[in-house]
Amino acid sequence: MGVLTFFGGIHPYDGKDISKDKEIVDYLPKGECVYPLSQHIGTPAVPIVKKGDEVLVGQKIAEAGGFVSANIHSGVSGTVKAIETRMTVSGNKVNSIIIDNDGKFTEMDFSKNIKPLESMYREDVKEAIKEAGIVGMGGAGFPTHVKLSPKNENDIDTIIVNGAECEPYLTSDYRRMIETPGKLIAGLQIVVNLFDNAKGIIAVEDNKPDAIRLLKEMTADIDNITVNAVKTKYPQGAERQLIFANTGREINSSMLPADAGCIVHNVDTIIAIYNAIIEGRPLYERIVTVTGDAVEDTANFSVRLGTNIRELIDAVGGFNIKDPAKIISGGPMMGKALFTLDAPIVKGSSALLCFREDVVSDLTPSNCIRCGRCVEVCPGRVMPNRLADMAEHGDIDGFFKYEGMECCECGCCSYVCPAKRHLTQIISSTRKQVLADRKR
Amino acid sequence: MDEQIMKISSSPHIRDKETTTNIMGKVIVALCPAAIFGIYNFGIRALIIYCITIISCMIFEGLFQKITGRRVTVLDLSAALTGLLLAMNLPPDVPYWIPVIGSFFAIVVVKQLFGGLGQNFMNPALGARCFLLISFTGIMTSFSYDAVTMATPLAELKAGERVDVVSMFLGTIPGTIGETSAFALIIGGLFLILLGVVNYRIPVFYIGTFALLIIIYAMAIGRGFDISYLLAHLSGGGLMLGAFFMATDYVTSPITNTGKIIFGIFLGVMTFLFRIFGGSAEGVSYAIIIGNLLVPLIEKVTVPKSFGKGAVKRES
Numbered sequence: 001m002g003v004l005t006f007f008g009g010i011h012p013y014d015g016k017d018i019s020k021d022k023e024i025v026d027y028l029p030k031g032e033c034v035y036p037l038s039q040h041i042g043t044p045a046v047p048i049v050k051k052g053d054e055v056l057v058g059q060k061i062a063e064a065g066g067f068v069s070a071n072i073h074s075g076v077s078g079t080v081k082a083i084e085t086r087m088t089v090s091g092n093k094v095n096s097i098i099i100d101n102d103g104k105f106t107e108m109d110f111s112k113n114i115k116p117l118e119s120m121y122r123e124d125v126k127e128a129i130k131e132a133g134i135v136g137m138g139g140a141g142f143p144t145h146v147k148l149s150p151k152n153e154n155d156i157d158t159i160i161v162n163g164a165e166c167e168p169y170l171t172s173d174y175r176r177m178i179e180t181p182g183k184l185i186a187g188l189q190i191v192v193n194l195f196d197n198a199k200g201i202i203a204v205e206d207n208k209p210d211a212i213r214l215l216k217e218m219t220a221d222i223d224n225i226t227v228n229a230v231k232t233k234y235p236q237g238a239e240r241q242l243i244f245a246n247t248g249r250e251i252n253s254s255m256l257p258a259d260a261g262c263i264v265h266n267v268d269t270i271i272a273i274y275n276a277i278i279e280g281r282p283l284y285e286r287i288v289t290v291t292g293d294a295v296e297d298t299a300n301f302s303v304r305l306g307t308n309i310r311e312l313i314d315a316v317g318g319f320n321i322k323d324p325a326k327i328i329s330g331g332p333m334m335g336k337a338l339f340t341l342d343a344p345i346v347k348g349s350s351a352l353l354c355f356r357e358d359v360v361s362d363l364t365p366s367n368c369i370r371c372g373r374c375v376e377v378c379p380g381r382v383m384p385n386r387l388a389d390m391a392e393h394g395d396i397d398g399f400f401k402y403e404g405m406e407c408c409e410c411g412c413c414s415y416v417c418p419a420k421r422h423l424t425q426i427i428s429s430t431r432k433q434v435l436a437d438r439k440r
Numbered sequence: 441m442d443e444q445i446m447k448i449s450s451s452p453h454i455r456d457k458e459t460t461t462n463i464m465g466k467v468i469v470a471l472c473p474a475a476i477f478g479i480y481n482f483g484i485r486a487l488i489i490y491c492i493t494i495i496s497c498m499i500f501e502g503l504f505q506k507i508t509g510r511r512v513t514v515l516d517l518s519a520a521l522t523g524l525l526l527a528m529n530l531p532p533d534v535p536y537w538i539p540v541i542g543s544f545f546a547i548v549v550v551k552q553l554f555g556g557l558g559q560n561f562m563n564p565a566l567g568a569r570c571f572l573l574i575s576f577t578g579i580m581t582s583f584s585y586d587a588v589t590m591a592t593p594l595a596e597l598k599a600g601e602r603v604d605v606v607s608m609f610l611g612t613i614p615g616t617i618g619e620t621s622a623f624a625l626i627i628g629g630l631f632l633i634l635l636g637v638v639n640y641r642i643p644v645f646y647i648g649t650f651a652l653l654i655i656i657y658a659m660a661i662g663r664g665f666d667i668s669y670l671l672a673h674l675s676g677g678g679l680m681l682g683a684f685f686m687a688t689d690y691v692t693s694p695i696t697n698t699g700k701i702i703f704g705i706f707l708g709v710m711t712f713l714f715r716i717f718g719g720s721a722e723g724v725s726y727a728i729i730i731g732n733l734l735v736p737l738i739e740k741v742t743v744p745k746s747f748g749k750g751a752v753k754r755e756s
Contacts, residue, residue: 007747012454155754168454240748252748259753325447332453339448358447359455366513367558369460372639372695381747383695403746411452418458419558425450 003206005231006241008379010412012234012333014207015169019291019298024175026302027315033076033101033306034086034344035061036094040141042068047097053080057304058108058282061097064130070143070347071133074099075284075304077106089309089329089336089343096344099306113280122194125277132276133283133347138162138237138266139330141348144273147265148194150258156195160246160264161188163204163211164230164237167331170351172287173267175300177204177211181218184267185225187274191265192224198263200225201246207232234333235410239264241379253380253406268350288345290316292354294324303345310341312352325358333411363420374413374423380406384413384423391430399430407431460557464517466637470628471524471685477624478617482532486617489539490527496543497523504552518557522546525565528618528681529725530572531583538579542568562732563689566682566725573725581720585614594676595721597669605668608675619678629684641700642693642707643683647674649708657716677715682724683707692732699735699742706738707731 038044043065055061055074062072078101086096113131115124130145150156161184165173177184184202192200202219204212206229215227230236230245240251242264249260257264265273268287275281284305291298296317303312309329313319328335329343330350374384382403390398399405404427413423479486501519505512526542546568551560560567573580583592593603593613607613611621619625632638654673658666673679687693687707694703707727714723 010456012456152754244747250748250751252746252751255748255751255753260751261754323445326449326453327446328453332451334451335453336451337446337448337453339446353453355453358449358453360449360453361447363455366460366516367556369463369518369558369690370693370695371463371690373458375695375744379747381744383743385695402743403749406746406748409451415452415454416456416458418456418460418463420455420459422450424452428450 003231004228004245005233006244006379007381008377009233010377010415012168016171019289019300020171020174022298022300024179024287024300024302028105029076029101029304029307029311031308031311033099035072035097035306036088036346037062038094039346040070040135040143042143045069045072047083049080051080051082055080055099056106056108058110058284068143068146070135073133073282073284075306076101077104078102087340087343089338110280125194128276129273134272134276135347136266137268137286137347139348139350144269147263154196155261156258156263157197158247158262159191159198159200160242160262161202161267161270162237162242162264163202163267164242166205166234166237167333169291169353170289170331172289172300172350174208174211176267176271176287178214181214183274184270185218187270188225190273190277201228203228203230203242203246205230205232205236235379238408238410288349289351294319294321294354294356296320305345307345309343309352321356324354324356326355328353365421366419368419368421371418373416377412377416379410380408382406388423388426391426405431461516463637464521466635468521468524470632473624473627474618474621475528477611477621481611481620482617485532489530492536492539493527493543494520494523496540497547500544500547504548519547522564526568529565529569529616532617533584534579538572542572545571558691560691562729563686563692566686566729569725570729583614590614597672598721603672605671608672619681622675622680625680625684638688639700641697642688642704645701645704646683646687646707649705650711653712677722678724682728687728692735694735694738696742696744699738702738703731
């Protein structure tokens with residue numbers, strides 16, 4: 001058997017060297033913390049505190065607004081200053097709880113949340129995960145308890161931990177894997193035990209041989225967990241591509257991983273599950289890589305949710321240039337460019353990537369020369385050049401016929417295009433329009 | 441407050457360095473061995489014709505874009521490449537107005553009138569060559585070598601005469617400026633394939649299919665397995681120029697891998713039919729042009745199956 005991989009993909013400069021050897025450091029916020037009520041897919045959470053209330057670290061401040069929703073917990077102790085709309089990294093104004101940080105970080109008593117694992121039924125575990133407000137922390141923010149409650153529980157045979165970290169520059173999952181592998185394995189064990197027929201796979205790109213070696217050693221005598229080295233290629237960590245690489249099963253955009261008997265979790269999500277079940281801590285911090293060529297230093301921070309982004313930039317010594325061209329929340333392939341630093345870290349913020357120069361906004365797209373590079377790299381096996389043409393001409397029928405909805409917006413087509421066409425952007429805006437029309 | 445001004449754009453935020461101009465440049469470099477051999481083989485006239493086609497192609501492109509109010513993209517090297525290819529497809533003795541007319545037809549009629557770069561339905565240089573062949577047949581089919589007018593080896597081969605396979609492979613024979621040296625063209629073609637500019641499928645299936653048919657044909661007419669007949673057919677008549685540089689033109693070849701295979705096989709069959717059963721000894725240009733016209737059809741039937749299409753849900 002060859003290296004586990006998928007169809008298509010690209011090999012961009014990975015930029016991981018500048019932050020991969022930085023140990024995870026706790027960062028405690030100094031200023032106010034902002035908690036958008038919508039940091040997950042689904043219904044926004046509902047505040048359960050009001051202005052003037054005192055809160056502690058780990059205290060629940062907003063409750064899930066439905067089944068597909070998630071609780072939100074404070075990462076600091078202090079007073080609720082306001083509940084008002086604030087800007088988030090996506091540029092939307094979202095109703096948020098603002099907490100005046102007293103700087104003491106007084107914690108709640110988490111020990112009362114802890115129950116011996118042996119005494120917990122599966123439903124108890126899921127309930128605890130739900131209570132802890134855990135959502136997918138790779139960026140999508142799908143509530144984890146929903147993911148763990150598929151209709152066909154007995155068909156779930158594979159739990160995959162996504163340790164690919166295929167986005168260039170990001171090193172947070174890598175640090176987690178080599179610094180707290182025990183927690184990762186124990187967390188995965190908890191998830192695997194929720195299903196009768198499941199086994200666990202930790203899938204790591206083969207550019208992280210030390211992590212693979214370490215995890216393999218530690219799982220050597222665990223029967224139901226294997227560590228898979230997967231080929232280093234973007235987007236190896238895309239859910240559908242990862243499932244295919246590890247199990248050979250294909251799913252299309254209208255299916256869930258559970259339809260192929262799989263559940264995929266981000267590394268940090270598994271750590272959050274461990275923290276919730278074993279330590280009784282809800283999700284109030286996450287790991288964020290601060291990196292790029294426009295910051296004085298790089299870091300892998302364990303950050304309280306709600307922390308202002310500007311604070312994290314200052315924590316690495318600020319920018320090394322007066323006007324950095326671009327700040328990205330997330331990786332360079334799928335992250336969002338920020339227009340303000342006054343936004344909070346949320347559950348899905350994996351990185352702050354700061355570039356001195358922006359290669360994209362100065363590009364002038366020219367005519368497609370039909371070189372076929374986009375078709376060659378497309379992991380969804382669609383034809384980006386043709387879809388983009390159809391999208392530009394408003395040909396929605398053609399867009400459907402040529403499977404435009406199968407695009408996962410990974411960005412490979414834009415990346416390789418020699419004519420510098422903004423293929424991903426054109427296709428994804430049409431997809432969003434179609435999805436919005438469907439809802440109507 | 442010192443608010444930074446940051447650039448906003450949709451993801452992805454990084455791009456590959458490859459550009460259209462780079463690609464065109466690499467193809468031009470790959471053509472250089474054969475182009476330079478053309479000058480060595482036919483002398484200074486060849487060099488003058490290169491200059492005329494390249495300059496007039498660029499001027500026509502720039503003028504057309506200027507007049508029609510489009511962005512002038514002369515410097516993307518695509519017009520220069522068309523000019524170079526056109527010159528390589530002309531006999532060395534043509535009067536100097538022929539390359540000018542050819543350039544006009546290639547750039548204005550075939551390329552720009554259909555929307556410019558990426559929109560032409562056939563290869564501009566080949567379109568122009570075929571136009572010139574039909575319009576000025578005498579001029580375009582008169583070949584001389586060392587100041588002696590003679591038939592091309594392929595025509596001699598068709599007439600049943602013996603030909604020198606070694607000089608056909610090296611290129612010291614009459615023919616169009618850039619097509620004679622199979623050796624130099626193969627070097628350039630391999631360079632493009634190794635650089636990843638050109639996909640191996642079209643040349644391999646084109647040349648493979650053609651070779652297979654020639655072998656079968658030679659056996660059928662009682663020549664037996666005649667290796668020198670096969671090599672003469674492979675080396676002559678611009679097959680290598682066509683297979684490596686004309687058929688692989690991105691714009692006028694199928695974009696999918698399956699499509700490229702079908703296209704290559706089709707070209708092989710058509711070239712065989714033209715050469716063996718056609719009126720002229722050559723068939724590469726017409727085969728590719730007809731192939732170009734079929735590309736939309738080929739693409740229609742070779743749309744790749746999207747990832748996960750037809751996958752079945754597991755349900756208990």
